[in-house]
Amino acid sequence: MEFVEQSFKIDGSIDGIAIAKKIERCGKVCYKAEHNITDDSYIRFLKMIIKNQHESVLEHVSITVKAYTDRGITHEIVRHRLAAYSQESTRYCNYCDEKFDSKYNKRIKVILPKSLENDHRVIRLMGQIEDVYNALIDEGIKPQDARDILPTCLKSEIVMTYNLREWRWFFIKRCEVDAHPKIRDLACGILKEFHDKIPVVFDDLYDRFIPKYEENAQNRT
Numbered sequence: 001m002e003f004v005e006q007s008f009k010i011d012g013s014i015d016g017i018a019i020a021k022k023i024e025r026c027g028k029v030c031y032k033a034e035h036n037i038t039d040d041s042y043i044r045f046l047k048m049i050i051k052n053q054h055e056s057v058l059e060h061v062s063i064t065v066k067a068y069t070d071r072g073i074t075h076e077i078v079r080h081r082l083a084a085y086s087q088e089s090t091r092y093c094n095y096c097d098e099k100f101d102s103k104y105n106k107r108i109k110v111i112l113p114k115s116l117e118n119d120h121r122v123i124r125l126m127g128q129i130e131d132v133y134n135a136l137i138d139e140g141i142k143p144q145d146a147r148d149i150l151p152t153c154l155k156s157e158i159v160m161t162y163n164l165r166e167w168r169w170f171f172i173k174r175c176e177v178d179a180h181p182k183i184r185d186l187a188c189g190i191l192k193e194f195h196d197k198i199p200v201v202f203d204d205l206y207d208r209f210i211p212k213y214e215e216n217a218q219n220r221t
Contacts, residue, residue, distance in 0.1 A: 001109075001110060001116070001126045001127050002107045002108070002109045003109075003110060003112060004068070004110070006069050006073075006111050006123060007067075008162055009066045010063065010193065011063075014151045014194075014197040016197040016198035019061050019198055020200075021037075021042050022045055022060060023045075023046060023057055023058060024037060024046065024055055025037065025040070026060045027045060027054075028045065030057075042201050047203075055165045058163060058165040058168070058201065059164070059165050059166075060163070061164050062161050063164070064160070064161040065160050066157060066158070068155065068156075068157055068158075069111065069155075069156060069182065069183075070110070070111040070152065070153045070154060071090075071152050071154050072180075072182075073147075073152065074158045076157050076174075076180065076183055076208070077160060078157060078158075080162070080169070080170055082162065082163065082166045083161060083166060084161040085158060085159065087156060087157070087159070088145075090156075091143060091144040091147060092143065092144070093135075093143060094137060094143045095108050095150075095165075096134055096137045096189070108129070108130045108150065108154060109154070109155035110126055110151060110153045110154055111182070112134070113181065113182065126151065129149055129150065132149055133150065146150075160183070164201055167194065168201075168202070168205060171205050172205065174186070174187035175191060175205070175208075175210075177212060177216070188210060188213045191205060
């Protein structure tokens with residue numbers, strides 16, 4: 001068994017200025033105000049549409065993120081709609097296969113919360129699950145049946161594509177203090193990177209959530 005950390009990776013590069021200018025071009029059709037576009041008019045325009053909750057204009061741009069998290073968190077992620085998902089399948093993935101472990105020692109990968117990382121009962125249980133899973137596969141049981149014993153904390157990879165409006169909604173729901181700690185860590189990490197790339201679209205959410213999140217993170221260490 002291998003313990004791994006939760007993480008994410010943005011698919012491709014993000015040109016924040018190009019994205020913001022595209023949104024402005026699309027949005028100003030509503031007002032027939034294309035003639036007012038200047039090099040920096042997108043800043044004022046985007047702040048205005050977000051303030052006025054005219055966020056349908058943000059749907060013209062989508063961003064894809066690949067998240068490395070656990071099965072429990074992916075169950076929460078896929079509850080968000082207006083999205084496209086592609087997820088690692090426990091039905092078709094054989095965790096005894098060499099491609100899942102370069103050393104080929106039949107390890108499953110799990111992501112545990114901090115509160116359980118040093119709990120010997122949990123560590124022992126994960127080892128037992130791994131042993132039984134491997135034994136079932138060796139006996140000819142198909143992965144789609146053997147998967148039923150795998151834990152919720154099993155590492156899973158999921159590719160998620162949202163338009164910017166849906167990303168904002170994802171952050172509003174998942175960066176809150178009462179969100180599950182793992183999904184809050186994931187959401188706040190993505191929000192910080194998005195804000196770095198496209199600040200004008202995420203300034204308000206960054207200011208709303210990140211200072212509290214970072215203060216909480218310091219208290220946890």
